[in-house]
Amino acid sequence: MVVGRTRVRRSVRGALARQSMRERMVLALLLVERMRPVEVATTLHMSLVQVERIRTLALARLARVAASAGVDAPARRAA
Numbered sequence: 332m333v334v335g336r337t338r339v340r341r342s343v344r345g346a347l348a349r350q351s352m353r354e355r356m357v358l359a360l361l362l363v364e365r366m367r368p369v370e371v372a373t374t375l376h377m378s379l380v381q382v383e384r385i386r387t388l389a390l391a392r393l394a395r396v397a398a399s400a401g402v403d404a405p406a407r408r409a410a
Contacts, residue, residue, distance in 0.1 A: 339400045346396040350389055357385045 347355060353375070360371045361382075368386070372379045 335401060339397060342396050342400040343393060346393055350392070354385050354389045357382055358389055361386060 347358075350358075356375060357371055360366045360374060361368065366374070368382045369379055372382045375382070
């Protein structure tokens with residue numbers, strides 16, 4: 332349904348806008364540029380632990396926003 336998709340996109344866009352520049356950079360490098368976490372850490376001059384923490388918290392926040400907009404969270408991949 333297009334109307335539902337539009338609402339979800341607005342919700343996620345708003346959630347991304349509320350994240351810090353640092354959080355957006357980490358997500359962009361990981362998800363858009365497909366960099367490995369260690370590469371992101373080196374690029375942004377932060378520890379690997381910081382990158383992992385930011386990724387986990389930011390994605391959890393986005394998942395909550397999507398869920399509140401009526402979208403089921405994607406199935407988690409097996410480790």
